[in-house]
Every structure is written in C-alpha cells, then in structure tokens.
Amino acid sequence: MGASSDPYMAYRGGKIYRGGDKLQDPYSVRYDGIDRILTGRPLSDDGENDSSSDSSSPKKLRRRTLASDVLPLPLWLTNIVFLLTFIFSCCYLLQQWREQLYSSEKLHELLWRDLVAVCLGMGSFIYLINFFGVGYVQSAIEQSMISEEDVKEREEEEEEEEEGEEEEEEEEDPKKLLFRQGRTGPRRHYVPPPPEPRYNPVPSPSPPATTTSATSTPAPTAPKSCGVKVDSSSSLQDVPLQDLPDDDIAHAVARGAIPMHSLEAQLGNTLRAAAVRRRAVEIKTGRSLSGLPLENYDYDAIRGACCEMVIGHVAVPVGVAGPLRLDGADVFVPMATTEGCLIASTNRGCKALCAAGGARSVVLRDGMTRAPAVQLPSALRAAELKAFAESPENWDMLADAFNSSSRFARLQSISVAVAGRTAFVRVESSTGDAMGMNMVSKGTRNVLGALLGAFPDLRVVSMSGNYCADKKPTAVNWIHGRGKSVVCEATIPGHVVRSVLKTSVEALVELNTTKNLVGSAMAGAVGGSNAHAANMVAAVFLATGQDPAQVVESSQCLTLLEPANGGADLHASVTMPCIEVGTVGGGTFLAPQAAALSLLGVRGAHSSQPGANAQQLARVVAAAVLAGELSLCSALASGDLVNAHLKYNRSTVNAASASAAAAGAAVAGAKESSAVKEGAPEGLCMVSKC
Numbered sequence: 001m002g003a004s005s006d007p008y009m010a011y012r013g014g015k016i017y018r019g020g021d022k023l024q025d026p027y028s029v030r031y032d033g034i035d036r037i038l039t040g041r042p043l044s045d046d047g048e049n050d051s052s053s054d055s056s057s058p059k060k061l062r063r064r065t066l067a068s069d070v071l072p073l074p075l076w077l078t079n080i081v082f083l084l085t086f087i088f089s090c091c092y093l094l095q096q097w098r099e100q101l102y103s104s105e106k107l108h109e110l111l112w113r114d115l116v117a118v119c120l121g122m123g124s125f126i127y128l129i130n131f132f133g134v135g136y137v138q139s140a141i142e143q144s145m146i147s148e149e150d151v152k153e154r155e156e157e158e159e160e161e162e163e164g165e166e167e168e169e170e171e172e173d174p175k176k177l178l179f180r181q182g183r184t185g186p187r188r189h190y191v192p193p194p195p196e197p198r199y200n201p202v203p204s205p206s207p208p209a210t211t212t213s214a215t216s217t218p219a220p221t222a223p224k225s226c227g228v229k230v231d232s233s234s235s236l237q238d239v240p241l242q243d244l245p246d247d248d249i250a251h252a253v254a255r256g257a258i259p260m261h262s263l264e265a266q267l268g269n270t271l272r273a274a275a276v277r278r279r280a281v282e283i284k285t286g287r288s289l290s291g292l293p294l295e296n297y298d299y300d301a302i303r304g305a306c307c308e309m310v311i312g313h314v315a316v317p318v319g320v321a322g323p324l325r326l327d328g329a330d331v332f333v334p335m336a337t338t339e340g341c342l343i344a345s346t347n348r349g350c351k352a353l354c355a356a357g358g359a360r361s362v363v364l365r366d367g368m369t370r371a372p373a374v375q376l377p378s379a380l381r382a383a384e385l386k387a388f389a390e391s392p393e394n395w396d397m398l399a400d401a402f403n404s405s406s407r408f409a410r411l412q413s414i415s416v417a418v419a420g421r422t423a424f425v426r427v428e429s430s431t432g433d434a435m436g437m438n439m440v441s442k443g444t445r446n447v448l449g450a451l452l453g454a455f456p457d458l459r460v461v462s463m464s465g466n467y468c469a470d471k472k473p474t475a476v477n478w479i480h481g482r483g484k485s486v487v488c489e490a491t492i493p494g495h496v497v498r499s500v501l502k503t504s505v506e507a508l509v510e511l512n513t514t515k516n517l518v519g520s521a522m523a524g525a526v527g528g529s530n531a532h533a534a535n536m537v538a539a540v541f542l543a544t545g546q547d548p549a550q551v552v553e554s555s556q557c558l559t560l561l562e563p564a565n566g567g568a569d570l571h572a573s574v575t576m577p578c579i580e581v582g583t584v585g586g587g588t589f590l591a592p593q594a595a596a597l598s599l600l601g602v603r604g605a606h607s608s609q610p611g612a613n614a615q616q617l618a619r620v621v622a623a624a625v626l627a628g629e630l631s632l633c634s635a636l637a638s639g640d641l642v643n644a645h646l647k648y649n650r651s652t653v654n655a656a657s658a659s660a661a662a663a664g665a666a667v668a669g670a671k672e673s674s675a676v677k678e679g680a681p682e683g684l685c686m687v688s689k690c
Contacts, residue, residue: 082124089121099452241266250279261309270299270310278311298591306587318543318596319343324350325358326488326623333624334596335539342535342628345635349627352500356492359626361619364485366611367412368436368580370444371426373465374451374458382423385455386416389425401450402443408432408610409439414447417467424467425451426476432610435483435547435582437470471549478527478556483580484618488626489573497570501634505563505570511637512561527556531636533574536628540621541581544600545593550580554621559629574626581621583613 096114110118241249241258249267252258253276258266260280263273271294278289292312299310321343322332333350335343353359376382388394402411410430417424427444429436441463452458464470469477494505501508520529534555541548557576564571583602587593597603600620602613 078127082127085120086124086128089117089124092117093121242268246272246276246279249276250283253277253280254283264303270303271295274299274310274312277309281311301590306590316542318592320599321346321624321627322350323354324620324623324627325354326619327361328358330354331600331620331623333540333620334543334599335536335624336542337535337539339535342539345631346536346624346628348500349629349631352492352496352630353490353623353627355496355500356490359488359490359623361486361488361622363615363618364487364577365481366430366484366615367428367481368431368440369426369428369468369482370437370440370463371417371424371465371467371469372444372448372463373422373424373461373467374448375422375461376455376459377421377457379418379421381455381457382418382421385423385425385451385458386418388454389414389416389451398447398450401446402427402429405443405446406439408434409436409443411443411447422461424465426467430611431582433583433605433612433614434585435550435580435614438585469553471552473526473528473552473556475526477553477578479577481577482553483578484615485577486579486618486622487573487575488619488622489571490626491564492570492572492630494568494570497634501630502640503634503637505567507637508561508570508633509563511633512559515633515636516559527553527558527577530555530557530559530574530625531629531632533557533559533576533625533629536624537579537621540624543593543596544581544617545587545590545597546581547586553578554580555625557625557629559633561633572626572630574622574629576622576625579618579621581614581617583617 093114096117249258249263253260253263260277263277264270267273267276275294278292278294282289289311293315294312297313302310316336316338318334318336320332320334323330324333325331333346335346337343374385376385389398398414399411403409408431411427412430413428415426415428417426425444425447427440427447429440429443431439444463448458448460466472467476468482492501497503497505497508516529516531534551537555538548538551540546541551541554554576556578557574560571560573560575562571563569582588583597584605588597588603594603597617600617602617602620604613606612
C-alpha cells in the first residue's frame with residue numbers, strides 16, 4: 001500500500017532503496033533476490049545484507065505518507081465496518097420504500113433518517129468499490145500532504161540518477177544494460193508462449209504398424225463435429241455464437257454449455273433460436289420432432305408475450321358453426337377443435353335456434369376478482385379488518401386507491417372472508433375489454449397499501465389466496481360470479497324439436513332432469529349441471545386467443561330444458577356465471593386469433609363503450625353452449641349418440657399406422673362402421689363423453 005511509484009524501489013524503516021544500486025548481478029536481484037527488494041533489506045555488492053557501513057547504504061528519500069499514518073486502524077476492521085454500514089443502510093432504505101409503496105406515499109419524499117442512510121450508503125459504497133477503499137483514501141491523503149519541496153527534491157534526485165546511469169552504460173555488461181533499460185523505460189511484461197492445441201486440426205496419418213513401439217503415443221484426432229470445432233467452454237467464448245453452425249450450437253445446448261432459454265438473446269433471431277432449441281431437444285431425447293411445424297410463424301410477436309422456450313407451433317383445425325341468430329343478429333362462431341363432430345353438432349343446434357327465431361342473451365354482471373391472503377396477529381384483528389374494509393365509510397378511500405392504478409379499472413366491491421387470523425380480501429372490479437387479471441392485481445396491491453396504513457400489523461401472505469378463484473371450479477364463483485355472468489335462452493317450437501332435433505319436448509325435459517340435474521347432484525358437481533358446456537367453451541377460447549386454463553371455471557353452466565305453452569314448445573336456457581374472456585391482451589393480438597375476433601366483430605377495444613366487445617364475446621360463448629347443449633341432449637334422448645360417434649368421430653389415421661397384428665381387427669371395425677353409416681339418421685351427428 002505504501003510502495004513508491006517506481007517499481008524497483010522498496011521501503012523499510014523510513015528508508016527507500018533502489019533495486020539497481022550497488023548490485024553486481026542484476027538478474028540475481030530481479031529473480032533470485034526479489035524478496036529482499038520487496039522486504040526492503042539493503043543489498044551489498046555481492047548481493048548479501050550490508051548493515052555495517054553507512055557509506056554503502058542506498059540514498060535516503062523522504063518517506064511517503066500512508067493511510068495508516070492518519071487512521072491507524074487494522075484493514076480488516078475498516079472493511080467490516082464499511083461493509084456492514086452499506087448493508088444496513090440498503091436494508092433500511094428498502095424497508096422504508098416498501099412501506100411507502102403500500103401506503104401510496106411518494107418515494108422522493110425523504111425524512112432526515114432516510115437522508116442519513118443515503119449518505120452512509122453512498123460513502124460506504126465509494127469506500128468498497130475502490131478495492132475496499134485503501135487506494136482511494138491513501139491517494140487522497142498523499143496528494144494533500146506532499147509539499148512543493150518534496151516534489152523539487154525528487155526531481156533533482158531523478159536527474160542525478162539519469163546522468164549517473166548514462167556514464168555507467170558504456171562499462172556495464174549487456175545483462176545489466178538490459179536491466180537498466182527495463183528500469184528507466186516502460187516495463188516489459190512477460191508474454192507466455194501460446195498453449196499447445198488440445199488436438200491437431202488435421203489428424204496426422206497413422207504410422208505403419210511395423211514402426212509402432214510399445215511406448216509410442218497415438219496421434220490425437222479431432223472430435224467429430226460439423227463445421228467449427230466447439231469446445232465445451234473455452235471455444236464458445238472465443239467465437240461469436242452467431243457464427244457457429246446451428247448443429248454445433250445445439251450440441252452445446254444439449255450438454256449444458258449454453259442456457260437453452262437464452263438463445264433468442266444470443267442469436268438475435270427468434271426463428272433460428274427455435275430451430276436450435278428444437279434440435280437440442282432431439283439430441284437430448286433421441287426422438288424426432290419432424291412432425292411439429294416450425295416455419296411460417298411470427299416468433300417475434302410471441303417473444304416475451306405468449307410463449308417461452310419455443311420449438312415450433314401447433315396447428316389446430318378451425319371451423320365455424322352458424323349462422324346463429326343472437327339478439328337479432330346473425331353470427332358465425334369460430335371453433336378450434338380436434339374432436340370430430342363437435343362443430344357439426346353445434347351447427348345443428350344453431351339451425352334449431354334460427355328456426356325458432358333466435359336466442360336472447362343478457363349480461364347480469366361484469367367484474368374480475370382477486371383475493372389476496374393476509375395475516376394478522378389474532379382473529380380479533382382479522383375481524384376488525386373485515387369490518388373496516390366492508391364499511392361504507394372507508395369505501396371512497398379504498399376506491400380512490402384502486403382506481404388510481406388504471407383508467408379502465410373501477411372498483412365494484414370488497415368482501416372479506418376470515419379463517420382464524422387469516423383474512424381473504426376479495427376485490428372485484430370492471431376491466432373494460434380486457435380479461436383483466438393483471439389490471440385487478442395492480443389495483444388490489446394499492447388497496448393492500450391503504451389497508452396497511454390502517455393495520456400496520458397486517459402481513460401479506462400471497463397476492464392470490466385461491467378465494468378469487470382462478471382456474472378452479474369453486475362455489476364462490478358459482479354463487480357470486482367472476483368475469484361475465486351471462487344467461488342465454490330460447491323458446492323452440494315443438495315442430496322444430498321434432499324436425500331438426502329428431503326428438504320430442506317430453507323426452508328432452510325428462511333427460512335434462514335426470515342427467516343434468518339429478519346426475520350432477522349425485523356426482524357432487526359444482527357448476528356441472530350441463531351436458532358438455534366445456535366442449536364449446538374450449539373450442540371458442542382456442543379460436544379467439546383466450547386463456548385455455550380458464551375453461552375450468554368458464555364452463556360452469558346450468559342447463560335448463562322446460563316445457564312451454566302447455567307442453568307444446570320447449571324453453572331452453574343456459575346460466576353461466578363466470579365466463580372469463582377479453583378482446584385485448586393475452587393471445588388476442590396474434591394474427592389467427594385476431595382474425596377470429598374480427599369474424600365476430602369484436603376485435604380490440606370498443607371505440608365508445610369500454611367493455612362492450614368483451615361482453616358481446618361472452619354472449620356468443622353462451623349462445624354456442626346453448627346450441628351444443630340442445631344438440632347433445634337431443635341425441636341422447638333419441639338414442640343416436642353412439643351411431644353418431646361411429647359415423648363422424650372415428651379416426652382412420654391411427655388404424656392405418658397400427659401394427660400388422662391389429663390389421664385384421666381394424667378392417668373388421670371399418671366394416672362395422674360402414675354398416676352403421678347406412679342406418680344413421682341423415683344430418684344427425686354428436687360428440688361428447690357422457
């Protein structure tokens with residue numbers, strides 16, 4: 001720390017010694033006796049210690065000022081002090097800012113304690129960043145304590161040394177001259193020779209067998225690889241990743257030398273990254289992915305938005321059911337599915353609804369929910385929180401905190417459920433044309449900040465406490481609703497039931513009571529009093545870019561088939577309290593899904609009435625469910641379900657690829673299927689697992 005700027009000067013006991021003075025063999029000093037120079041022991045002409053004669057001792061210079069002269073503290077102590085100061089100041093500031101976020105206070109408003117913590121943190125950071133502060137403090141002290149006399153004295157001494165060196169250069173041997181040049185000129189760093197290659201770029205031809213001895217070593221050969229030779233770690237750092245062949249990169253990814261998730265960032269090409277990742281998966285699993293499409297997809301659009309670790313895309317067939325007359329307008333319903341006969345069955349229900357004059361729908365409520373779980377010291381405090389949050393006196397304060405998070409989100413209700421000392425704060429809000437999960441989560445965070453101001457002992461356990469409830473069939477959603485609560489109904493004349501649905505009003509009413517009501521009650525279903533509502537919901541969700549996982553609660557449905565007009569006609573309705581859809585956000589911006597939304601006339605946000613497009617999409621979903629329920633229940637009532645399955649929902653692809661041992665059974669099944677086709681009613685088809 002206190003060494004001179006001259007690399008060949010050493011300090012000891014207030015004296016500075018030059019390594020080149022009084023040395024006969026400079027190489028012995030530079031290599032063999034370097035420890036003596038570093039420790040400051042003076043050397044005599046023969047390289048040994050000489051402490052008896054003052055005349056032969058090196059010239060004495062003024063000692064440099066050290067940091068330890070001003071602050072005589074051990075280095076480890078100062079390092080620990082400043083490190084702990086930095087950690088504690090950062091923790092304090094983070095805790096203060098966290099409390100300000102929960103209480104909706106401005107972060108730039110600092111108290112005197114915060115300013116002290118900022119100053120301590122910055123000071124300790126400056127100390128630590130300069131190699132634990134030694135160089136910074138020492139240079140500052142040295143610059144402040146060096147006088148002009150010291151500078152002049154040092155310059156005169158250097159001039160005298162240079163003159164003496166010029167006179168002695170003629171008498172010195174080449175080794176000593178080289179050593180002098182190394183002192184006065186720029187320091188020459190030792191450059192080691194390049195390492196021997198691990199293998200020869202071109203394999204050496206093997207020697208003849210007659211000349212091979214027992215002690216000879218076979219010539220190394222290059223590892224098998226296409227293109228550039230890739231070493232597991234070193235070569236990948238030397239060669240830009242973009243310049244390597246895809247197969248070499250894939251092998252490096254497969255063995256873990258390159259993170260699989262970072263390919264897009266390192267290659268700068270999303271399509272190439274997907275191809276390399278796909279190849280790496282094939283290498284690791286030993287299975288081909290040639291059947292998975294890769295080309296002709298906009299991977300740039302989905303990066304950071306819809307999908308990660310991409311290896312391709314799946315094409316799902318999309319069909320339309322319709323026209324379906326809904327609220328006086330005809331719509332064609334896009335449905336993406338791999339289940340044969342589903343769209344044809346829904347189309348038959350649409351035909352029956354159109355013949356009956358169309359379906360009518362109504363949106364009962366529209367609100368997305370989020371219910372964080374918070375914990376308090378006692379159940380009494382949890383009850384106080386419930387009373388505070390549900391009190392009308394505090395509504396304005398909580399609503400202002402929530403509404404400030406978005407220009408579309410508007411707080412609708414807050415309810416609290418208490419379990420011991422844990423409270424579940426269920427926040428409900430309108431979300432415009434978005435499905436709204438992220439929007440409600442942001443507003444709920446602001447509500448928790450407001451509650452934290454009134455209840456400092458409140459602790460947030462989870463932003464989602466499963467009381468929302470998302471992606472689960474629950475009673476709270478079935479009773480209170482989540483998303484769009486929709487009812488869709490139609491009155492179907494008896495002659496339409498007989499001509500289109502191929503059954504009778506009495507048979508449909510009996511089947512619905514037995515299957516959808518009694519059967520679901522016996523099964524203990526929550527929101528499962530329907531025939532196959534999830535079929536239509538999932539197909540429309542996939543086609544329009546909705547969250548497929550939310551089919552779970554969105555398909556909760558109560559199907560009612562009742563006699564009307566004295567039993568001559570049929571009144572059909574579906575009640576769906578939690579259809580969770582949106583026309584902006586999620587996968588709705590992708591080109592295929594956006595085209596399906598355009599077909600329905602609900603793409604993007606509504607220009608004048610926020611939320612109108614999302615509500616219309618929920619109406620279409622409910623109407624499609626009503627059409628599918630009518631068709632399936634009719635097929636069950638007439639006993640034609642199995643025939644329809646055999647006629648329209650039998651895949652011959654798997655049978656063609658079956659083993660030779662099962663070929664005979666496949667042929668027999670095909671003959672039986674053709675025989676059933678002849679006896680199936682015309683235009684009847686149905687698909688569902690009942």
